[in-house]
Amino acid sequence: MAAKLYTEKHEVPYYECDVTNYMTPAMLLNVIILISEKQNLDLGLGADFMEQFGLGWVVIQYDISIDRLPEINETISISTQATSYNRFFAFREFWMKDSDGKELVHVRSTWVTMNKSSRKMVTIPAAALEPYDSEPVKRLPRLKRPTKVEAADDVIEQKYQVRYYDIDGNGHVNNAHYLEWFTDVLPMDFLATHQPTAIYLRFENEVQYGHMIDSIVTKPIEVDGELTTNHQILVGDAVSATATIKWRNHD
Amino acid sequence: MAAKLYTEKHEVPYYECDVTNYMTPAMLLNVIILISEKQNLDLGLGADFMEQFGLGWVVIQYDISIDRLPEINETISISTQATSYNRFFAFREFWMKDSDGKELVHVRSTWVTMNKSSRKMVTIPAAALEPYDSEPVKRLPRLKRPTKVEAADDVIEQKYQVRYYDIDGNGHVNNAHYLEWFTDVLPMDFLATHQPTAIYLRFENEVQYGHMIDSIVTKPIEVDGELTTNHQILVGDAVSATATIKWRNHD
Structure with a gap:
C-alpha cells in the first residue's frame, strides 16, 4: 500500500517573493512545512497528538531539487507523502507543481522525533506513524550532504x-x-x-x-x-x- | 454612490505569526496590501495600468486600530475600499473580520502617486481613480500622527x-x-x-x-x-x- 498523499493549492503572494518576483527559498520551506502540518492534522496527528508523548518532529536534512521557483501570483499545487521510516528516522517527500501539473520543485527530507524536555532524539512511536501508511524500511534513501567549507576556501x-x-x-x-x-x-x-x-x-x-x-x-x-x-x-x-x-x- | 468594496478570505499560516501564535504587525500590512492590489487588478488598475503614466502608488501614513490580531490557522475576511480622494491624496480603508463578522482590525491609510523616475509626488490621474467610485473631497480624514521621540526620552x-x-x-x-x-x-x-x-x-x-x-x-x-x-x-x-x-x- 502506498503512503497517503496530501495535496493543497497555494497562491503565491508578492510578500513570499524576492526582487525577481520568484518565491524565496525560505518561503519554499515555510509552505511545504505548512502542508505537512495540514496532513498531520488531517490524520489526527497534529502537534497536540505528539504532545501526549512529550515529543515533537524535527527535520534534520533537506535535499531540494528546483526546476524553477514558483512565481508571484502563480497558483501551484503542493503535495506531501510520509514515504518510509525506520526506528529512528522518517523520510518525507514534497512536490510543487504548476497549473499544468509540471513538477517545479521536489523536496526529500529526513525527520526524527525529539523529546521536548531532554531535547534528545528518541525511537519514533508506532502510533505516530501508522496512519500515514508509510513503508517500514531497513535503510532510508541517502540524501546528498552539503560539502564542507574548507579553511583554504575563499x-x-x-x-x-x-x-x-x-x-x-x-x-x-x-x-x-x-x-x-x-x-x-x-x-x-x-x-x-x-x-x-x-x-x-x-x-x-x-x-x-x-x-x-x-x-x-x-x-x-x-x-x-x-x-x-x-x-x-x-x-x-x-x-x-x-x-x-x-x-x-x-x- | 459608495466606493466599491473588495473582500477576500485569508487563512493565517504559522509563518505569518510570532512566538505568541498571533499574526505579526508586519504580516498584517503585507496581507492588506495584497488585498488592495487584488482590487486594483480586479478593476483593471494594476501596476501595469499605473506604469503607462510612469506612476506608482505610495502609502505615506497608516492609522491601525487593533481589537486583537488574527491568530494561527484562523480564517479571516479582509475588505478594502478606496474611500475618498483629493488632488494629491487618496484615502483607503481596510477591515479584518473573524468568521462571525466581528471586526478585529481597522486600517486607515493615506496614499500619493509618485513619478517613478523623478521619485516626486504628482497629481493623481483621474483615470486611476474613477473605477473605484471614490468620493472627491476637499479634506481627507486626518490620521493620527506618531509622537516625536524627544532628546530627553529614555x-x-x-x-x-x-x-x-x-x-x-x-x-x-x-x-x-x-x-x-x-x-x-x-x-x-x-x-x-x-x-x-x-x-x-x-x-x-x-x-x-x-x-x-x-x-x-x-x-x-x-x-x-x-x-x-x-x-x-x-x-x-x-x-x-x-x-x-x-x-x-x-x-
Missing part, C-alpha cells in the same frame, strides 16, 4: 543577530530563516541574476533568540559544470547548519 | 542592515519590514506579553538595500492610561519613518 562572511520574529510558536528559530542567513551574504548582483537548482541542507545545532550567528559562504565556483556555493552557520565555534547550493543563470 | 536603540529579502519586486524595501525594525528593538519579554491596540505610522524617506538603519524606541510608558512606545528609524541623520504604538497586556 569566503564571504557576515554576522546576523537572531531576531524576535525569527522565533515561532514553539519558541525555536523557524528553520526557514537559516536559508535567509545562508543566502543574504551573497552579493545582490548574484542573487538577482541566479536561481537555485539544488539545495542540500543539514541542521546540526539549534540557534536561539539573541544569538549572534556567523554566516560563511564560499564564493560561487563551477563544480562539475554547475555554479556552486558551500555554506556554514556558526554560533561561536559550533556549527549550527551547513548547506550546498547549486545555481543557474536567470533573468 | 530610549532603546539597535542597528539593522537592510537585507536582500527586504527588497520587493519594485526594487524598494517592502514597507512591512519597517514594523519589524520598529518592534524587534523592544525586549522579547515585552513583545511576548503585549499586543498592539493602535499603530500610527508615517513614512518620510525611503530606505535602500545595503543601508544600515538605526531603530530607536522609547521605553514603554503609560500615556492617558495606555502603555505607549514612540519609534523612529534613521539612516544617518535622516528620519525614514516614525511610529507610535499603544499596547495592552496579553498572554
Whole structure:
C-alpha cells in the first residue's frame, strides 16, 4: 500500500517573493512545512497528538531539487507523502507543481522525533506513524550532504543577530530563516541574476533568540559544470547548519 | 454612490505569526496590501495600468486600530475600499473580520502617486481613480500622527542592515519590514506579553538595500492610561519613518 498523499493549492503572494518576483527559498520551506502540518492534522496527528508523548518532529536534512521557483501570483499545487521510516528516522517527500501539473520543485527530507524536555532524539512511536501508511524500511534513501567549507576556501562572511520574529510558536528559530542567513551574504548582483537548482541542507545545532550567528559562504565556483556555493552557520565555534547550493543563470 | 468594496478570505499560516501564535504587525500590512492590489487588478488598475503614466502608488501614513490580531490557522475576511480622494491624496480603508463578522482590525491609510523616475509626488490621474467610485473631497480624514521621540526620552536603540529579502519586486524595501525594525528593538519579554491596540505610522524617506538603519524606541510608558512606545528609524541623520504604538497586556 502506498503512503497517503496530501495535496493543497497555494497562491503565491508578492510578500513570499524576492526582487525577481520568484518565491524565496525560505518561503519554499515555510509552505511545504505548512502542508505537512495540514496532513498531520488531517490524520489526527497534529502537534497536540505528539504532545501526549512529550515529543515533537524535527527535520534534520533537506535535499531540494528546483526546476524553477514558483512565481508571484502563480497558483501551484503542493503535495506531501510520509514515504518510509525506520526506528529512528522518517523520510518525507514534497512536490510543487504548476497549473499544468509540471513538477517545479521536489523536496526529500529526513525527520526524527525529539523529546521536548531532554531535547534528545528518541525511537519514533508506532502510533505516530501508522496512519500515514508509510513503508517500514531497513535503510532510508541517502540524501546528498552539503560539502564542507574548507579553511583554504575563499569566503564571504557576515554576522546576523537572531531576531524576535525569527522565533515561532514553539519558541525555536523557524528553520526557514537559516536559508535567509545562508543566502543574504551573497552579493545582490548574484542573487538577482541566479536561481537555485539544488539545495542540500543539514541542521546540526539549534540557534536561539539573541544569538549572534556567523554566516560563511564560499564564493560561487563551477563544480562539475554547475555554479556552486558551500555554506556554514556558526554560533561561536559550533556549527549550527551547513548547506550546498547549486545555481543557474536567470533573468 | 459608495466606493466599491473588495473582500477576500485569508487563512493565517504559522509563518505569518510570532512566538505568541498571533499574526505579526508586519504580516498584517503585507496581507492588506495584497488585498488592495487584488482590487486594483480586479478593476483593471494594476501596476501595469499605473506604469503607462510612469506612476506608482505610495502609502505615506497608516492609522491601525487593533481589537486583537488574527491568530494561527484562523480564517479571516479582509475588505478594502478606496474611500475618498483629493488632488494629491487618496484615502483607503481596510477591515479584518473573524468568521462571525466581528471586526478585529481597522486600517486607515493615506496614499500619493509618485513619478517613478523623478521619485516626486504628482497629481493623481483621474483615470486611476474613477473605477473605484471614490468620493472627491476637499479634506481627507486626518490620521493620527506618531509622537516625536524627544532628546530627553529614555530610549532603546539597535542597528539593522537592510537585507536582500527586504527588497520587493519594485526594487524598494517592502514597507512591512519597517514594523519589524520598529518592534524587534523592544525586549522579547515585552513583545511576548503585549499586543498592539493602535499603530500610527508615517513614512518620510525611503530606505535602500545595503543601508544600515538605526531603530530607536522609547521605553514603554503609560500615556492617558495606555502603555505607549514612540519609534523612529534613521539612516544617518535622516528620519525614514516614525511610529507610535499603544499596547495592552496579553498572554
